[in-house]
Amino acid sequence: MTKLGSRIFSRLVIIVPYAWLVFFFLVPFVIVFRISLSTTAIAQPPYEPVFRLADGISGIIDNIRQLSFDNFVWLTEDALYINAYLSSIKIAGISTILTLLIAYPIAYGMAQAPRTWRPTLLMLVILPFWTSFLIRVYAWIAILKPEGLLNQLLLSTGLINEPLIILNTNWAIYIGIVYSYLPFMILPIYSALEKMDHSLIEAAQDLGCPPISAFWKVTFPLSLAGVVAGCMLVFIPAVGEFVIPDLLGGSQTLMIGKTLWTEFNSNRDWPVSAAVATVLLLILVVPIVFFQNMQAKAEERGK
Amino acid sequence: MKSLGNIRRSFAPWADPDSKPFISFKNITKKFGDFTAVDNLTLDIYHREFFALLGASGCGKSTLLRMLAGFERPTSGEIILDGQDIAGIPPYRRPVNMMFQSYALFPHMTVESNIGFGLRQDGMPKAEIAERVRQMLKLVKLEQFARRKPQQLSGGQRQRVALARSLAKRPKVLLLDEPLGALDKKLREETQFELMDLQQELGLTFVVVTHDQEEAMTMADRIAVMSHGNVIQVATPAEIYEAPNSRFVADFIGDVNILEGKVKAAGNGRIEIAGDDFTVRTVGDAAPAIGTGAAFAIRPEKLKVSRAAPADAAINASEGEIWDIAYLGDMTVFHVRLPSGKVVKTSMLNAQREVENPIGYDEKVWVSFAETAGVVLKD
Amino acid sequence: MTKWSRFNVASVALGFAFLYLPIVLLVVFSFNESRLVTVWAGFSTKWYVSLFNNQGLMDAAWVTIRVALLSATIATVLGTMAALSLVRFTRFRGRMLFSGMVYAPLVMPEVITGLSLLLLFVAIGFDRGFWTVTLAHITLTMCFVAVVVQSRLLSFDRSVEEAALDLGATPLRTFFEVTLPIIAPAVFSGWVLAFTLSLDDLVIASFTSGPGATTLPMKIYSQVRLGVTPEINAACTLLIALVTVGVVIASIVTKRREVQRQRDEHAAFAGG
Numbered sequence: 001m002t003k004l005g006s007r008i009f010s011r012l013v014i015i016v017p018y019a020w021l022v023f024f025f026l027v028p029f030v031i032v033f034r035i036s037l038s039t040t041a042i043a044q045p046p047y048e049p050v051f052r053l054a055d056g057i058s059g060i061i062d063n064i065r066q067l068s069f070d071n072f073v074w075l076t077e078d079a080l081y082i083n084a085y086l087s088s089i090k091i092a093g094i095s096t097i098l099t100l101l102i103a104y105p106i107a108y109g110m111a112q113a114p115r116t117w118r119p120t121l122l123m124l125v126i127l128p129f130w131t132s133f134l135i136r137v138y139a140w141i142a143i144l145k146p147e148g149l150l151n152q153l154l155l156s157t158g159l160i161n162e163p164l165i166i167l168n169t170n171w172a173i174y175i176g177i178v179y180s181y182l183p184f185m186i187l188p189i190y191s192a193l194e195k196m197d198h199s200l201i202e203a204a205q206d207l208g209c210p211p212i213s214a215f216w217k218v219t220f221p222l223s224l225a226g227v228v229a230g231c232m233l234v235f236i237p238a239v240g241e242f243v244i245p246d247l248l249g250g251s252q253t254l255m256i257g258k259t260l261w262t263e264f265n266s267n268r269d270w271p272v273s274a275a276v277a278t279v280l281l282l283i284l285v286v287p288i289v290f291f292q293n294m295q296a297k298a299e300e301r302g303k
Numbered sequence: 304m305k306s307l308g309n310i311r312r313s314f315a316p317w318a319d320p321d322s323k324p325f326i327s328f329k330n331i332t333k334k335f336g337d338f339t340a341v342d343n344l345t346l347d348i349y350h351r352e353f354f355a356l357l358g359a360s361g362c363g364k365s366t367l368l369r370m371l372a373g374f375e376r377p378t379s380g381e382i383i384l385d386g387q388d389i390a391g392i393p394p395y396r397r398p399v400n401m402m403f404q405s406y407a408l409f410p411h412m413t414v415e416s417n418i419g420f421g422l423r424q425d426g427m428p429k430a431e432i433a434e435r436v437r438q439m440l441k442l443v444k445l446e447q448f449a450r451r452k453p454q455q456l457s458g459g460q461r462q463r464v465a466l467a468r469s470l471a472k473r474p475k476v477l478l479l480d481e482p483l484g485a486l487d488k489k490l491r492e493e494t495q496f497e498l499m500d501l502q503q504e505l506g507l508t509f510v511v512v513t514h515d516q517e518e519a520m521t522m523a524d525r526i527a528v529m530s531h532g533n534v535i536q537v538a539t540p541a542e543i544y545e546a547p548n549s550r551f552v553a554d555f556i557g558d559v560n561i562l563e564g565k566v567k568a569a570g571n572g573r574i575e576i577a578g579d580d581f582t583v584r585t586v587g588d589a590a591p592a593i594g595t596g597a598a599f600a601i602r603p604e605k606l607k608v609s610r611a612a613p614a615d616a617a618i619n620a621s622e623g624e625i626w627d628i629a630y631l632g633d634m635t636v637f638h639v640r641l642p643s644g645k646v647v648k649t650s651m652l653n654a655q656r657e658v659e660n661p662i663g664y665d666e667k668v669w670v671s672f673a674e675t676a677g678v679v680l681k682d
Numbered sequence: 683m684t685k686w687s688r689f690n691v692a693s694v695a696l697g698f699a700f701l702y703l704p705i706v707l708l709v710v711f712s713f714n715e716s717r718l719v720t721v722w723a724g725f726s727t728k729w730y731v732s733l734f735n736n737q738g739l740m741d742a743a744w745v746t747i748r749v750a751l752l753s754a755t756i757a758t759v760l761g762t763m764a765a766l767s768l769v770r771f772t773r774f775r776g777r778m779l780f781s782g783m784v785y786a787p788l789v790m791p792e793v794i795t796g797l798s799l800l801l802l803f804v805a806i807g808f809d810r811g812f813w814t815v816t817l818a819h820i821t822l823t824m825c826f827v828a829v830v831v832q833s834r835l836l837s838f839d840r841s842v843e844e845a846a847l848d849l850g851a852t853p854l855r856t857f858f859e860v861t862l863p864i865i866a867p868a869v870f871s872g873w874v875l876a877f878t879l880s881l882d883d884l885v886i887a888s889f890t891s892g893p894g895a896t897t898l899p900m901k902i903y904s905q906v907r908l909g910v911t912p913e914i915n916a917a918c919t920l921l922i923a924l925v926t927v928g929v930v931i932a933s934i935v936t937k938r939r940e941v942q943r944q945r946d947e948h949a950a951f952a953g954g
Binding site: 110112129284295 | 802921
């Protein structure tokens with residue numbers, strides 16, 4: 001292999017994935033934005049104007065004149081969309097907090113486990129992730145139904161007298177999100193806790209700190225990077241979640257992922273769904289950039 | 304800085320039958336499952352003493368220190384600190400502080416808040432904390448680093464922050480777990496003396512765990528040599544070196560030649576041992592039975608190598624042949640092969656820059672020593 | 683020296699119960715005689731039989747496996763390249779944008795990714811079907827592969843590569859003979875991750891697929907919407923069994939290799 005060959009190889013290593021992501025990840029967003037400025041048409045594709053090179057420059061300029069922000073104005077005027085955005089953020093936020101509250105003790109317990117057990121425990125956290133997400137959400141229907149297993153259990157123990165209505169409420173969505181995203185919260189927190197030098201806790205205790213206060217003054221602040229990463233990994237996708245609100249939330253629940261899906265698949269209004277997606281992306285851009293920076297920083301530290 | 308000589312020379316509370324120990328380990332046993340880390344150990348440490356626990360890894364020295372700090376509970380026995388049994392007291396209520404081997408500095412806090420951490424736990428007023436932290440920073444000469452994070456400090460600076468943090472609460476006892484282990488040789492030697500000065504200045508009791516015998520010999524008033532969860536000998540560095548009580552201690556501390564033989568005569572403060580190469584005559588009060596086996600330990604620097612035969616060639620002397628020579632600069636080490644085939648190690652100070660006709664390889668020499676040069680081992 | 687307190691044991695045990703209980707129930711009720719998913723009416727394997735007679739589900743499963751195999755393989759190549767660029771080339775034009783594009787799909791809501799890819803395919807006039815789903819899955823999963831391989835590369839001892847270069851291997855040969863064998867386990871787990879993600883995906887596939895390319899999750903989704911049937915439980919149980927067998931085999935292989943390695947080291951130590 002010549003020196004030139006090696007140089008070409010190292011160029012390719014960068015260029016191929018780069019070009020792929022530009023074409024399949026970046027360009028589509030530009031297209032989404034462009035179509036969000038179009039109007040619906042009964043045609044194939046179902047929007048206009050459609051840019052065609054055959055129209056020549058004057059034709060394209062003509063087409064650009066037809067673009068408008070009407071769809072975005074429409075989004076602000078219809079309370080349905082605004083409510084869907086707000087309720088998505090609220091549901092994702094509450095679910096993220098619930099996930100954190102449940103995941104932290106699990107991650108902490110795992111990090112305290114005997115060293116030889118830890119790989120097994122870690123594997124057990126990742127394993128459900130390898131079974132279908134759809135299936136795991138579906139399993140909850142049978143549990144949460146009015147005549148479902150949870151109600152059967154609670155009724156038979158006498159804790160309740162009539163079935164709890166959980167399915168098709170926001171509570172079902174919270175449960176679904178917590179359940180599906182739990183590993184994404186456990187893993188970063190666990191890895192932060194596991195890396196921590198146990199002598200730091202001993203040092204805190206040695207200096208007069210009782211165990212619980214040592215946890216809040218030393219352990220928790222040092223696991224904060226993992227907590228933030230976990231919250232990002234749960235919150236951002238949960239805002240745009242479709243499957244969970246669709247299967248567990250029923251028809252009453254309002255989440256933007258579901259709205260977008262309906263707009264696109266049932267109403268076949270492509271420009272409005274593109275506008276919905278654009279606004280969702282704008283809402284999420286701050287947390288996404290924050291997440292990217294955190295990843296990049298972690299990568300720097302790894303070096 | 305004042306010389307420590309006068310204070311140190313007169314400091315020997317362990318020799319005074321009226322003085323009471325400050326820390327007492329009484330029949331301490333610590334088991335981890337089947338493994339016995341500390342085995343029925345009894346040990347006294349006195350107020351203001353600089354005490355070293357010395358031993359190889361796994362000898363139980365760290366476990367002992369951690370029991371004193373409160374991180375481990377003894378399986379049986381009691382630990383008395385300043386007249387109080389502390390076995391049931393959790394680490395955060397004990398008047399002792401520890402300097403950790405890894406330093407265990409809180410990475411999310413500045414140097415200042417690390418040092419002030421313990422004081423904040425006690426609810427000390429803010430102004431007082433600031434003042435104490437300032438004093439501590441001055442003590443360890445890190446005033447200009449107060450607002451740095453531990454990651455922005457060198458190894459030596461981190462060590463000093465850890466020291467300042469553990470001293471800030473003015474503990475009754477400071478525990479140091481391999482305090483200088485992570486430093487390079489030169490820094491380690493400087494810091495040894497700094498620690499000694501500090502201990503004298505503050506008048507505290509220091510208990511240090513180390514596997515480095517030189518470090519223990521330099522710093523400590525007394526050393527406990529440990530092995531397999533037990534204390535083998537507790538004595539001053541000089542006693543440990545010059546009068547080891549056992550083969551283990553003699554071997555563990557410094558270099559030693561052990562000459563085996565049978566007791567030929569004993570009495571009047573003298574013991575005679577007949578060995579293969581030497582007939583040893585040494586001072587000693589013990590009176591072992593005639594004919595029993597005995598081991599005589601002698602350090603390399605106390606063996607004399609010469610071309611000429613000593614005056615009394617029958618006692619404490621043997622012929623031999625130079626087997627190996629190692630020139631170390633300040634001294635030269637000769638390995639001398641004795642007639643029985645045993646090789647002894649001797650070292651000779653190079654008092655002059657050049658020696659005419661130095662002793663060379665394969666030369667026939669005499670090895671000899673004085674009656675007070677060695678010691679008969681007890682086991 | 684850490685103590686596993688009762689609180690810790692309890693939180694881990696409850697956490698795992700929460701994670702596994704729904705899956706266990708799903709498996710149990712796949713053997714239920716009754717059509718009702720919540721009432722136990724005796725043991726039966728009839729749903730498995732009817733599952734295998736359900737041609738629609740079987741076809742969808744076949745499409746899904748083909749998509750997953752193909753997209754995971756290509757995504758692994760692209761993702762490994764992306765990881766190499768990120769770790770080894772710290773300075774090139776547009777690196778910030780590049781790392782942004784690698785991390786963003788990890789958290790990007792699937793509806794956005796799916797919609798945007800669909801609009802791309804429509805805009806360039808690419809007929810929707812098997813290939814569009816595959817391309818979409820490559821794009822999504824290559825970023826996961828990149829992150830997995832990247833973390834391995836970060837802990838990689840560069841001096842091994844330098845030794846190869848020093849001994850006269852060209853950078854390219856060094857990569858294939860030294861680097862790749864060392865990072866191979868991470869590359870493999872990246873592949874497995876990509877495969878499962880592709881197998882699992884509903885939303886992106888729904889947007890980007892066309893006639894004749896219905897994947898298993900899409901099929902399951904449409905049936906679930908119509909009502910819960912134990913047939914789906916049976917299909918899920920088979921998928922879970924497949925994954926479990928894979929994981930168990932993988933862990934046995936790694937454990938055996940680990941034991942062998944320790945034995946070798948021990949022998950080398952005793953011999954030396």
